[in-house]
């Protein structure tokens with residue numbers, strides 16, 4: 672595989688890291704960046720992540736063999752509209768969005784059937800709480816999972832191509848349906864972020880605020896690292912995957928109510944059993 676010209680729309684943590692990883696493997700030639708923040712794009716050039724940039728998506732995708740959309744989910748519809756008449760007919764389009772139902776709907780609505788068939792939805796299950804191109808690094812995807820959610824019209828060769836592209840980054844590629852992806856990620860990624868943001872706000876609104884944070888140590892830090900993630904990105908994810916998030920949030924609230932009742936009524940056995948079960952599950956998974 673060799674990509675003569677790769678265009679990354681949204682040169683941040685994920686788009687920038689993908690460009691770095693492919694460059695490091697020597698599988699791409701020119702990398703063109705596209706975004707809204709000139710300072711961030713110039714930083715991308717200075718860091719060697721991209722070769723040049725254009726703030727106009729239509730110009731940025733001209734002549735590209737592969738276009739990766741790596742903007743927050745709320746920006747996808749606008750990007751599809753902006754690039755659909757400017758891309759090569761042979762282009763392969765892909766993305767890195769954290770929820771797939773909204774992305775696939777936007778693609779279906781705004782791309783021609785031919786271009787829609789060349790769009791391969793993808794989601795790297797890798798990231799950090801940092802944003803922007805300065806946070807990008809080539810090793811981000813090593814030994815991490817990449818989920819592809821091809822739809823019925825996805826061209827099989829385009830899908831294989833994107834699978835190979837991700838394997839060059841050191842990732843393991845798996846395929847899921849859009850619905851399954853969005854249910855699973857609502858539970859394992861979206862719910863924890865909602866909880867972390869909410870925990871920080873709950874504590875921040877306590878009267879003894881200053882004292883609370885002064886004594887917050889490892890547990891609080893570990894639990895809330897992800898509350899430092901980009902608010903716009905998570906706002907967009909919550910709205911894009913709202914049904915699946917609300918469903919798992921309701922289950923979580925029910926379990927929390929049960930635990931709260933057990934603590935209130937001193938049900939020692941119930942509390943101990945719940946904590947033992949959780950510890951065993953986590954230890955078995957992460958070691």
Ligand SMILES: NC(=O)c1ccc[n+]([C@@H]2O[C@H](COP(=O)([O-])OP(=O)(O)OC[C@H]3O[C@@H](n4cnc5c(N)ncnc54)[C@H](O)[C@@H]3O)[C@@H](O)[C@H]2O)c1
Nearest residue numbers: 681683684685706707741742743746768769798799802803
């Ligand atoms: N951060 C993570 O852990 C993570 C992991 C997997 C997937 N994702 C997904 O990857 C995508 C990008 O996330 P990130 O963490 O790299 O964000 P980021 O903030 O680091 O980068 C996004 C970039 O897109 C630019 N941008 C925003 N709107 C735009 C638009 N309409 N057109 C062009 N550029 C635009 C921003 O200026 C920014 O440079 C999101 O869809 C997110 O859901 C994030």
Ligand SMILES: O=C(O)C(=O)C[C@]1(C(=O)O)C=C[C@@H](O)C=C1
Nearest residue numbers: 769795796797798799800860897
């Ligand atoms: O490690 C982190 O900081 C992340 O939040 C990464 C994380 C996750 O929840 O695991 C966040 C969003 C994604 O779409 C994929 C990965």
